[in-house]
Amino acid sequence: MTRFIFITGGVVSSLGKGLASAALGALLQARGYKVRLRKLDPYLNVDPGTMSPYQHGEVYVTDDGAETDLDLGHYERFTGVASRRSDNVTSGRIYQQIITKERRGDYLGGTVQVIPHVTDAIKAFALDEQDDCDFILCEIGGTIGDIESLPFLEAIRQLGNELGDNALFIHLTLVPYIASAGELKTKPTQHSVKELRSIGIQPDILMCRCEREIPASERKKIALFCNVREEAVIPALDVATIYEVPLRYHEQGLDTQVLKAFRIDDAPPPVLGPWETVVKRVREPEGEVTIAVVGKYTGLKDAYKSLQEALIHGGIANNVHVNIEWLDSEIFESEDAVLYLENVHGILVPGGFGNRGAEGKIAAATFARLRHVPYFGICFGMQLAVIEAARSLAGIAGASSTEFGPCDDPVVGLMTEWEHGGSTEVRSTDSDMGGTLRLGAYPAVLLANSQVGGIYGRGEISERHRHRYEVNINYRDRLEQAGLLFSGMSPDGRLPEIVENPDHPWFIGVQFHPELKSKPFDPHPLFVSFIRAAVEQSRLF
């Protein structure tokens, strides 16, 4: 029997609903329960794949190739449960399904309406693929009061009735501190809950984000006005590291209150040792290293959420704090790279799209190669490192990617281009931008005796992809003669997956996104090794 927990947010956005959901999932899991987390997003995009990382943050890719909300990354990092396509839905996808059915005539002449057709589709999504889970946590995106959220709230209200004792509602709000009055204010929470109740949802538990302790008197007041038990008003205070959130929520009684609301009285106590270890390592590092991330969306850290976390995980494994210097690659196109990169212990060029700033990233790769600074190229960062090697090591002056337009030497291009007589004409006739990339998990075979072979400690791996262009296999021989090793290939040998430079202490480019699979208690081996190389680099200074 699966129990459902619905998590909504009120007052303002960006309260960390995704993290709160992930942390609750982790706590229930720590008590031995099987959990799964889902995100229901009210916006009209079919998926976040086409949304700008500036607006929406990173697109998180699942093994089964779905482009999803970045909260799924939190879920996976906190619970270790691999997310799937069936864990994220948007209004856009729901409407797309319904309209397709309507055009096919599936509704037999009936009128198609928000209630019941849209709400039924939302309920079906929430209830799908229960996998014998003890708990399924469904986070509703957006904030109470948004027009788009209404069908979702109506759907979970109905589920509340249908599931009865097996449904629970948690509402996350903000209790602001007004400095001029020297007071915490509960009114926004009261209003938010009032709004929720007007839709027919009475929250069972309130989580109150607050920058300082919430006194008992205020908790009592919130409980009274919002019609919840006093112990079910859980303060959610700011913490130094996100990995502390499960521990603090447990102290505040969150998991206990959830179990109580479900009338579960025989739950085992949570095993929190692994979380305590992670937090201790984050809080008490033995040293520090600085990594430059040379990218495009450096103004918004959420655009590289998983990357940021994976670097932290690499630090946890090496007992060091990782300072990240976010550098906009365009600065290297006009200024001397040395200025910015002289004091960093590692350079990472992450995934990216388009021409802008690409030459700057190539300049960063040149600097890393010449100065023997550890270099980690991810996806775009790998493709640009290959172009760099082609130009500087193999003497192929016109080397480029057809992503930037036709070129003399398409060292990176669409597979269809070189498999059809080598024309570099950009052949993509897709008018649809969504879902046209190579997405999801693909296997790769590692070369024995290579650096990556040693790092992974096995011969075959599976990693997640999100890209359209590939390193052109026709240049392999020339690049290998010039000193770049193709150490990871697709099993059929057609697609380069990993390159490394054996004449360099740590210079690795990967076509996939290893950051998506890194977890605090199971850091990705490439990040562990990269940070270790950065620690060694720091000792050279």
Ligand code: GLN
């Ligand atoms: N723009 C490149 C491609 O489409 C790389 C994509 C990425 O880094 N995720 O292949």
